[in-house]
Amino acid sequence: xxxxxxxxxxxxxxxxxxxxxxxxxxxxxxxxxxxxxxxxxxxxxxxxxxxxxxxxxxxxxxxxxxxxxxxxxxxxxxxxxxxxxxxxxxxxxxxxxxxxxxxxxxxxxxxxxxxxxxxxxxxxxxxxxxxxxxxxxxxxxxxxxxxxxxxxxxxxxxxxxxxxxxxxxxxxxxxxxxxxxxxxxxxxxxxxxxxxxxxxxxxxxxxxxxxxxxxxxxxxxxxxxxxxxxxxxxxxxxxxxxxxxxxxxxxxxxxxxxxxxxxxxxxxx
Numbered sequence: 001x002x003x004x005x006x007x008x009x010x011x012x013x014x015x016x017x018x019x020x021x022x023x024x025x026x027x028x029x030x031x032x033x034x035x036x037x038x039x040x041x042x043x044x045x046x047x048x049x050x051x052x053x054x055x056x057x058x059x060x061x062x063x064x065x066x067x068x069x070x071x072x073x074x075x076x077x078x079x080x081x082x083x084x085x086x087x088x089x090x091x092x093x094x095x096x097x098x099x100x101x102x103x104x105x106x107x108x109x110x111x112x113x114x115x116x117x118x119x120x121x122x123x124x125x126x127x128x129x130x131x132x133x134x135x136x137x138x139x140x141x142x143x144x145x146x147x148x149x150x151x152x153x154x155x156x157x158x159x160x161x162x163x164x165x166x167x168x169x170x171x172x173x174x175x176x177x178x179x180x181x182x183x184x185x186x187x188x189x190x191x192x193x194x195x196x197x198x199x200x201x202x203x204x205x206x207x208x209x210x211x212x213x214x215x216x217x218x219x220x221x222x223x224x225x226x227x228x229x230x231x232x233x234x235x236x237x238x239x240x241x242x243x244x245x246x247x248x249x250x251x252x253x254x255x256x257x258x259x260x261x262x263x264x265x266x267x268x269x
Contacts, residue, residue: 026230
């Protein structure tokens with residue numbers, strides 16, 4: 001009986017330690033959520049503005065000859081964006097599960113977990129700056145023009161709300177010709193010297209903007225997923241402590257009863 005009491009006391013201390021950890025990580029995630037979502041919103045607006053410009057340009061007949069509209073190489077490149085840390089529910093697992101559905105991609109990892117999985121130098125997703133995004137975008141565009149691959153996708157996690165985040169792939173290159181009605185807002189726009197020249201110059205900025213927006217959105221998803229996971233883990237830990245405490249009290253009561261019984265029986269002799 002004494003061994004059971006000691007074991008239960010040890011388990012209660014262990015679960016209580018876990019509860020303190022999950023509470024602390026939940027508070028850290030909560031402190032980052034507001035800033036992360038604000039940054040995500042701003043970069044979403046910028047990426048949407050760039051996408052609108054590219055939609056107008058890609059709909060122009062002159063841009064059909066742009067090298068960004070017709071791939072000259074083969075294969076797929078995939079920029080995989082995951083988190084820097086774990087303990088975020090299924091956030092990282094969902095990213096890797098979706099990446100596994102793409103056939104033989106050449107992966108460029110962003111985020112410590114992704115870099116570890118694909119055995120690449122560590123690149124932090126939280127600290128990945130707009131300058132870093134522009135450098136990577138320039139490299140991707142140069143390699144596309146050189147025919148080193150045929151398709152470029154960004155695998156990131158799309159933020160729906162605090163409760164829902166979904167891993168998705170945004171295909172960036174080659175550009176697709178948009179329908180005229182989707183690009184109708186640019187019919188009165190005049191581009192100098194011509195649409196194709198402007199498009200070719202704008203694509204690296206477009207890719208950079210899309211990449212930055214995807215990274216910021218993924219980070220917002222990561223902290224939201226971690227907050228929900230820590231809240232759930234904390235709730236489970238408290239419930240476990242209550243159950244263990246009840247078992248401990250019963251074991252302790254049985255132990256005291258047994259001791260009293262032994263004392264009474266001994267005094268009767």
